[in-house]
Amino acid sequence: MNFQYIFPTIIGHCNEIDIAKETLPVALDYLSQDSFINKSCDYRTTFGIELNDDVDKRLLPYCNLIRKSFVEIMTHQGFQVPDIGIEIFFNEMKNDDCHPKHSHPNSLFSGVLYLDTPENCAQIVFTDPRPHVNFIDFSSKDSFGNNQYYITPTSGLFIIFNSWLEHEVLKNKTKTPRISAPFNIHYDRLSFTTKQ
């Protein structure tokens, strides 16, 4: 018998340690300034930084990486590549910080570049998006039979995934902070303006 997986969920990943090293001091700079901090979050994180024409030039390598990865993951699936906007954040997770399960409405793709990952820092966990997957528990040891997928961050790891895919960050247990730069890709807002 032949087996084929249908409706697969795609995640793109690669190692970009040089861009991570370059972006880390920029992240620490933003995180050190109270005016950039979103105080409504349970851990230290910045407001979204829109990567437009006026972008902080220090963020250009990361901006280009996100654009390139978006083109790659879209063309890999045979999709046309629309005009996009990108918003990035800088996160500093200390001991016991976590981020509960969520997705990113109004975005196309989301992802993260890990900038500084102390040993045993919190994993990111993806939940199987199929609604009825827990209808029967087969107790499978096969990775395709599990309904959660765990990734242990390492510095330089870059991942990109559909924004509707639910994910969470488990409780961080490190003495030094776990620093990351998540992003959301959205349609270019200008392309939604009504043409006269």
Ligand SMILES: [Fe+2]
């Ligand atoms: Fe997220």
